[in-house]
Amino acid sequence: MKLSIPRFWRRRFDYYSIKITECLDCGRKSYPRRSICVYCKSRNVRTVTSAGVGEVVAYTLSYYRIEGEEENTPKIVALIRLDEGPIIIGEVVDVDKSEVREGLRVEGVLRKLKSEDPGGLIYYGFKFRPLIRDR
Ligand SMILES: [Zn+2]
Numbered sequence: 001m002k003l004s005i006p007r008f009w010r011r012r013f014d015y016y017s018i019k020i021t022e023c024l025d026c027g028r029k030s031y032p033r034r035s036i037c038v039y040c041k042s043r044n045v046r047t048v049t050s051a052g053v054g055e056v057v058a059y060t061l062s063y064y065r066i067e068g069e070e071e072n073t074p075k076i077v078a079l080i081r082l083d084e085g086p087i088i089i090g091e092v093v094d095v096d097k098s099e100v101r102e103g104l105r106v107e108g109v110l111r112k113l114k115s116e117d118p119g120g121l122i123y124y125g126f127k128f129r130p131l132i133r134d135r
Pocket of ligand 1: 042
């Protein structure tokens with residue numbers, strides 16, 4: 001992923017929040033954001049911002065490394081069911097891999113993903129950590 005700085009700036013709110021689609025006809029929610037409901041095909045949808053809290057549905061350990069990313073292997077990659085309903089994929093951080101389990105409550109946090117050359121963009125994105133305090 002290499003974006004120009006202006007393009008990144010225009011899309012910053014998409015990167016710094018979790019946007020989901022809510023269907024105003026059937027009421028179901030889906031991720032990622034779309035202009036059409038994936039369940040009933042209605043175009044009567046709106047975008048809502050997720051609170052970023054949910055629970056681990058399933059997880060695995062990934063030893064795959066992408067050049068330029070922070071060193072952190074193995075990564076805990078999980079399917080996370082947001083409290084709003086949709087399931088998303090995310091990395092779970094700030095926890096020992098032996099402590100991850102299905103049902104673990106997690107919250108999204110912005111973390112540095114990678115950086116370009118000195119003076120270039122620093123990419124941030126969502127990762128998930130164990131929920132410190134349920135809201
Ligand atoms: Zn629908």
